[in-house]
Amino acid sequence: QVQLVESGGDLVQAGGSLRLSCAASGRTFSRYSVGWFRQAPGKEQEFVSAITWNGDSTYYADSVKGRSTISRDNPKNTVYLQMNSLKPEDTAVYYCAADEFAHPVRLRFGSAYDYWGQGTQVTVSS
Numbered sequence: 001q002v003q004l005v006e007s008g009g010d011l012v013q014a015g016g017s018l019r020l021s022c023a024a025s026g027r028t029f030s031r032y033s034v035g036w037f038r039q040a041p042g043k044e045q046e047f048v049s050a051i052t053w054n055g056d057s058t059y060y061a062d063s064v065k066g067r068s069t070i071s072r073d074n075p076k077n078t079v080y081l082q083m084n085s086l087k088p089e090d091t092a093v094y095y096c097a098a099d100e101f102a103h104p105v106r107l108r109f110g111s112a113y114d115y116w117g118q119g120t121q122v123t124v125s126s
Contacts, residue, residue: 009120022096030074038092050107093119
């Protein structure tokens with residue numbers, strides 16, 4: 001069982017930066033792949049980024065590629081999403097999700113994950 005808590009969301013101006021954190025409970029978090037998803041009002045959930053359990057592979061949506069970096073600190077049971085050059089269209093609730101057995105090819109899909117956090121709000125003003 002893994003419990004996830006996101007933090008770091010805020011109101012920022014366009015062009016600014018934020019670092020989102022996903023803190024996990026559980027001794028075996030280092031075995032879990034982690035993804036970030038977002039959902040804006042009236043829109044479907046959207047994949048943002050993912051990282052495999054050992055950090056060897058990372059994945060990004062085209063919409064954030066080049067502006068975002070996902071990383072993990074397994075001793076701290078935390079995964080980070082650094083987002084730069086933020087745009088108003090990045091406004092959404094951001095969720096992290098984790099799964100121990102998801103194949104890397106499926107990490108872009110929400111259905112691949114068993115555990116989800118409660119979300120953190122990111123608002124980017126123009």
